[in-house]
Amino acid sequence: MADPATIGDVARHAGVSKSTVSNVVRRADVVSAPTRERVEDAIRDLGYRPNGVARALRQRTTHVIGAVVPDQRNPFYAQLALGAERRARDEGFGLLIANTGCDLETESAQIAALLERRVDAVLVAGLCAGSHAAEHIADRGVPVLLGGFRTEAGERVGVVDVDEEGALDALVAHLQGLGHTRLAFARGALREAGGERRERAFAQAVARRGLDRVEPGDEPTAVVAHDDTVAIEQIGRLERTGCRVPRDVSVVGFDDIPLASHERIALTTVRTDAAALGARSVELLIAASRSGAPASTRESHPWQLVLRASTAGARPR
Amino acid sequence: MADPATIGDVARHAGVSKSTVSNVVRRADVVSAPTRERVEDAIRDLGYRPNGVARALRQRTTHVIGAVVPDQRNPFYAQLALGAERRARDEGFGLLIANTGCDLETESAQIAALLERRVDAVLVAGLCAGSHAAEHIADRGVPVLLGGFRTEAGERVGVVDVDEEGALDALVAHLQGLGHTRLAFARGALREAGGERRERAFAQAVARRGLDRVEPGDEPTAVVAHDDTVAIEQIGRLERTGCRVPRDVSVVGFDDIPLASHERIALTTVRTDAAALGARSVELLIAASRSGAPASTRESHPWQLVLRASTAGARPR
DNA sequence: ATGAAAGCGCTAACAG
């Protein structure tokens, strides 16, 4: 494990100063052609690769973004994180991923670790219910942005989300149009901050439309799930207890994960572009970190109702 | 964006030297109680958090591991990466994730970026077919390990995989037992190095058992897929063309992703513990990075045949 | 166009 060559080694080898090597490496066009060539040869000879840690210390910027997710296995977060990672990479940034499992203690430890590593910004794709972690990050002067969901957060916390109120209303309207009147909401297993918003939007849509909200166990004719993963689980649960979907119960999801369009699942859902949410979040975070200002932009991305075979006309019970 | 307090600020505030602060922070129990308290108060007053970048530069270790995956959306990689991240976190390490899409150029750029960031080790969970990237990492003196697959690689590249030959033989044996004789192998979309091994193992099992290998389009009675994701796609593709699974064609996967056990999918597959593979890989990598030696351990983890409803007796054609 | 010098914030000998 030979120590890698340093800029000093290159300078010595090429017979120039460290500053000149630095100028060559950073493509500063101040170096004369012959000198540049000598330096480039030396770099090649020694297999020199700049040390990003030293650079980060000096420049006070790591070019790394932290991504806080409840669980990267969830297809929505996976997609969002991939979009984020791609965009980050395109901009010369790395992505440090931190799963929290929506556990408050883990969450704060993970965030502390990211901050200690001096990430340039933090993309928060999900938070524990009731957590104020995003604001604490902002307090530290680090750009932070909620990507893919929204909670109450101060001015200094950006948001890139989708209009969940509108989407849930569209879902409920669709079910109402099919004659459903007993609707239930199925929460996810994780206690995510975003879950409360969806559930509230569901409750409001149901109330506004004069429908009945019942518990999932209380024989609803339609189940609105927190997301597609939960919806697919619900289909399994329902069919295990003898109900057929959509014959007896309709089920709708949220996100339109790849599997939702599979023939065996065919889930009616709301499509969101998770990769775009992730990419856009990173874009805003990088801009903020460059400008030294908080990432305070707030924007909602569009959604689209996708009708498939998991919903059908209500069956009189 | 006030600059965060440094160790010097704390030292001044507490009226001690930087080394003493450093000793307190690192819990070196060499500091007297009264001094330690003064320092701790100063730390609290100033909201001091050590700068990991400076520490990394000085200690020549970042406590960050790079994870190279073809696509983190694939449930197998997602699970493996999660297992890796958890273990890393438990050991005080961070995980920098790099997706390659199995594109050679992207792969080498991502690895170069990881190395430039001076990750302490690299967990490679998938490589482009024909890539020698792992050995190049080892050449740089950075511990590297193939997690979840295996390719030809030199001594200095560790491996934590599963016995795919055995697993594929078990899968083929199971199909043979059901009377299948025309078997096809369905590759994944990504050109992963690991794909060749599975396909080869399949081909050998088929040949050894005197069965016929046909192409997926050539009316096989059973399809062996590269992994569960591919298997589920195959079920969709087959049913779209009028075949029923398993009535007309049996399908088996690999990995036992969460969805494989869903009632609507019920995939016969081989279970591997992706999270354990990831965790173990990280464990070995950290040990290697601590010892300064390559991560040269090679071990295979067990697999388990899981019989579900996607396989049934062959139907005469 | 190039070089010398001064740190970024921290740790690790080594003195005292």
Add this chain to the structure above:
DNA sequence: CTGTTAGCGCTTTCAT
């Protein structure tokens, strides 16, 4: 037990 010193490898004025 505490302080002094000397860097880690790089960028960045500032001279020359």
